[in-house]
Amino acid sequence: MKRTLIIVLVIFFTNSIFPQTRLLIKKTNGITDSLLLSDIKSITFNTNPVFSETFGDGDFTNNPSWIANVSSSGCPLGTISVINGELKAYQTNGNGCGNGAFIMINVNIPVSNSTQIQFDVKPTYSNVAGGAGVQNDEYPAVINLWIVTSTSETVVVRFAYNYRGGASWTGSNYIVKAFPNCQQNVWRRNEQFVLKEHVPNAVKIIKIQAGGQGWNYEGYFDNIKIIN
Numbered sequence: 001m002k003r004t005l006i007i008v009l010v011i012f013f014t015n016s017i018f019p020q021t022r023l024l025i026k027k028t029n030g031i032t033d034s035l036l037l038s039d040i041k042s043i044t045f046n047t048n049p050v051f052s053e054t055f056g057d058g059d060f061t062n063n064p065s066w067i068a069n070v071s072s073s074g075c076p077l078g079t080i081s082v083i084n085g086e087l088k089a090y091q092t093n094g095n096g097c098g099n100g101a102f103i104m105i106n107v108n109i110p111v112s113n114s115t116q117i118q119f120d121v122k123p124t125y126s127n128v129a130g131g132a133g134v135q136n137d138e139y140p141a142v143i144n145l146w147i148v149t150s151t152s153e154t155v156v157v158r159f160a161y162n163y164r165g166g167a168s169w170t171g172s173n174y175i176v177k178a179f180p181n182c183q184q185n186v187w188r189r190n191e192q193f194v195l196k197e198h199v200p201n202a203v204k205i206i207k208i209q210a211g212g213q214g215w216n217y218e219g220y221f222d223n224i225k226i227i228n
Helices: none
Strands: 005-011 022-027 032-036 049-053 067-071 079-083 086-091 099-110 116-126 141-149 154-161 169-171 174-179 188-194 202-214 217-227
Touching: 049 099, 067 079, 079 099, 086 099, 086 202, 116 141, 116 154, 141 217, 154 188, 202 217
Parallel strands: 154 174
Antiparallel strands: 005 022, 022 032, 049 217, 067 099, 079 086, 086 217, 099 202, 116 188, 116 217, 141 154, 141 202, 169 174
16 A cells, blocks of 8 residues: 655754754654655655656757747748757847747647646847837747637737846737846746636647747747646
């Protein structure tokens, strides 16, 4: 029979009276036990990722398999690539003509009360007008999630990062969560968002998109995960 251990208290003693720090553990049978922390090499909590992309293979076409999604609208094309194990969205010579450079993957991931997205992000450069474009929707580092709700609607949630402006807003089946005051060219690690806090009636994720958008832009992502 599998026994479940519930950690209820960690006591740290630093004086000479209690020279060895112990971790107190309460078992399901009501017995309290303890371990010396010096005997514990590591404790790993299972965060149960149902989707994971580290770009460790130097590409985005395998494990898992994304597709490039680069728009032009008559403008110079941006690029989306993996550089040194990090996803890079990049555009130069935009000259006031906007586009987007993304990768995209179709998924079928159920959403529970605890389902969250986690990632590392670094907005490096943007020169679009108004900080985030005249429609407040052009950011150098963006993750979009397509989420189906209990009423069979599809809502796009956009996590958008910039260092020079922008603001969160909500449209018809479209939610922009903007982070306009990031440090330029500095990684924000382990960004985490519980999806039902943004879409309370979310049922499943059907698409993930990551990249950047604007005139000239540069943004990076790494360690993209969906966790239950």
